[in-house]
Amino acid sequence: xxxxxxxxxxxxxxxxxxxxxxxxxxxxxxxxxxxxxxxxxxxxxxxxxxxxxxxxxxxxxxxxxxxxxxxxxxxxxxxxxxxxxxxxxxxxxxxxxxxxxxxxxxxxxxxxxxxxxxxxxxxxxxxxxxxxxxxxxxxxxxxxxxxxxxxxxxxxxxxxxxxxxxxxxxxxxxxxxxxxxxxxxxxxxxxxxxxxxxxxxxxxxxxxxxxxxxxxxxxxxxxxxxxxxxxxxxxxxxxxxxxxxxxxxxxxxxxxxxxxxxxxxxxxxxxxxxxxxxxxxxxxxxxxxxxxxxxxxxxxxxxxxxxxxxxxxxxxxxxxxxxxxxxxxxxxxxxxxxxxxxxxxxxxxxxxxxxxxxxxxxxxxxxxxxxxxxxxxxxxxxxxxxxxxxxxxxxxxxxxxxxxxxxxxxxxxxxxxxxxxxxxxxxxxxxxxxxxxxxx
Numbered sequence: 473x474x475x476x477x478x479x480x481x482x483x484x485x486x487x488x489x490x491x492x493x494x495x496x497x498x499x500x501x502x503x504x505x506x507x508x509x510x511x512x513x514x515x516x517x518x519x520x521x522x523x524x525x526x527x528x529x530x531x532x533x534x535x536x537x538x539x540x541x542x543x544x545x546x547x548x549x550x551x552x553x554x555x556x557x558x559x560x561x562x563x564x565x566x567x568x569x570x571x572x573x574x575x576x577x578x579x580x581x582x583x584x585x586x587x588x589x590x591x592x593x594x595x596x597x598x599x600x601x602x603x604x605x606x607x608x609x610x611x612x613x614x615x616x617x618x619x620x621x622x623x624x625x626x627x628x629x630x631x632x633x634x635x636x637x638x639x640x641x642x643x644x645x646x647x648x649x650x651x652x653x654x655x656x657x658x659x660x661x662x663x664x665x666x667x668x669x670x671x672x673x674x675x676x677x678x679x680x681x682x683x684x685x686x687x688x689x690x691x692x693x694x695x696x697x698x699x700x701x702x703x704x705x706x707x708x709x710x711x712x713x714x715x716x717x718x719x720x721x722x723x724x725x726x727x728x729x730x731x732x733x734x735x736x737x738x739x740x741x742x743x744x745x746x747x748x749x750x751x752x753x754x755x756x757x758x759x760x761x762x763x764x765x766x767x768x769x770x771x772x773x774x775x776x777x778x779x780x781x782x783x784x785x786x787x788x789x790x791x792x793x794x795x796x797x798x799x800x801x802x803x804x805x806x807x808x809x810x811x812x813x814x815x816x817x818x819x820x821x822x823x824x825x826x827x828x829x830x831x832x833x834x835x836x837x838x839x840x841x842x843x844x845x846x847x848x849x850x851x852x853x854x855x856x857x858x859x860x861x862x863x864x865x866x867x868x869x870x871x872x873x874x875x876x877x878x879x880x881x882x883x884x885x886x887x888x889x890x891x892x893x894x895x896x897x898x899x900x901x902x903x904x905x906x907x908x909x910x911x912x
Contacts, residue, residue: 478528481554482538483513485521487547493522496548499540500526503533506841519547523554529820565637566644566651571607603676603860607650612853613675614639615654615668619684620707620742623798623819629655632682639681639706642846646895647854651679659683661690665698672699676857679849680705685742686767702856702864708746710845711796713852713869715747715817716754717876718843718885719792722813722836724877728791731755733813736790738783738823739797740768747794748777753866754873760786783807795823808832817843838885846889847876851898858899859906868905875901 486492493510500507508525528534538550574580581587595601603609614636618629633653640651652675656664664687668678680692683705692705704710723730735756737748740763752759752775761772762780769779780786787793787807793814795803800821808814808824810833816822817840829837852872856864879887879894887894 478530478534479508479557480526480528480534481556482524482526482541483521483551483554484524484541485519485547485549485551488516488518488520492546492548493520495544496524496541499544500524500537503537503540505533505537521551527820561634561637565634566640566653608674609676609857609860610648611650611652611675612643612677612679612857613654613668613671614643614651614679614681615656615664615683616681617656617659617664617683619659619682620688621682626684629657635682639679639849643850643853646846646850646892647899649850649853649857659687661687661694664691665694668695669698672701675701677702677853678704679853680707682707685745686771688742689745689771696863700862702853702861704849704852704864705742705746706845706849708742709750709864709869710849710852711743711843712746712750713848713873714843714845714876714886715743715794715815716750716870716873717847717880718815718838719751719794719813720873720877721880721885722815722838723792726811726813726835728813730792731757733791734758734789735760735792735794736780736786737761737772737777738786738793738795738802739763739818740765740772741796743817744768744794744796745771745775747796748772749775750866750869750873752776754870760790762786787812797823799823801825803829805829805832808834811835813837815843816840842886844886844889847886847894848872848898851875851895852902854895854899855902855904856906859903859910861902861906865905865909867909868902871901871905872898 484496486496497507506527508527511523513523514521528537542550572583574583591605595605616629616632616636618632619626621627621632621635633655636653640653643649643651656667658664683691688705692703695703720730735751737744740761748759748761759777760780761777762783763769772779791812793812795816796818798818803824805828808829812834814829814834814837816824819840822839826837826839875897876886876894879897
């Protein structure tokens, strides 16, 4: 699930005595600050200076944490608050780079004129040759209209560019795909579809990113019907793949079968509806959903799910609960039934914190911090491109989820996103399904 948290680094000096770092981390934790990396900058005979990466809700929350650390006194001091996130984005995170050096006139003639003319003629005679003699088959367009950027909402496509660049970086680093951001200044489904249709020949696949509901559903469905290359809206299906993997792992921990469980989906936005559809495609027989928006519940029924009258009904009748509402603390402890599995996936604040759910009787509980789309989309597109797939199907997506489960270490919910094996495994699983479908 995407998140819009506030990331800063704080430089803290503590006396070089055991326990002082623990006091700092406890002060941060008591205010619900999320600690990332801790790096030791300097170790002296009297004091130690460390840089602590910190996720918090906003600037006010950060100031509260800094004040709490400074209130510890006894030689504990906050020296500075740094923002290496903005520094990492200076000049952008991607650029076009040549794959062949040009060191001589002969090199120039091979990669450009006059040599390139023969390649153009080859492709003119057989357009399929573009898959071998250009980068088209290894290039994905990352398309957004900026209407649903992370948890920030409709902030526009230009403000969403850092996210698109981030997706491109992940494509490159994890599976060697060239991702090209495409920013659209329209949200009209007709205009979006026509624009992508006019540019799609330069890409091997289309990744729709941060496009809001409900127009995201229409745009994706129309493009899938009208284009002969893979199209996927990551906020729907990428999220659903990782949610399915997390649910399968959670069920394994508890000792139940997902397909035989009663599953409840609280929140039927783009992610919630996609998760419901994915679970039904996997084989869940009883899938209930609820949402305040009647259009969303109508779509749930259209897709084959059951609409519950209320969240309370879902909590009272379902074995596995998934929540994607964006509303913090929506699920109250008294709603939790003993033995339930609860995946409250909204970021930055879950519908119910895992420790609260477990204390209330849940058999297993997790929030959305680990359920990250990066576990799915790079390998899904790598496998689809490798197999020259024309579309992305539910069997491919389910295979990706199962590969994520198989890549998960014991006692974990999902693999670490930086584990290279997970992306390789997902790609191979997707590629295998495409070949099996082609054989049929």
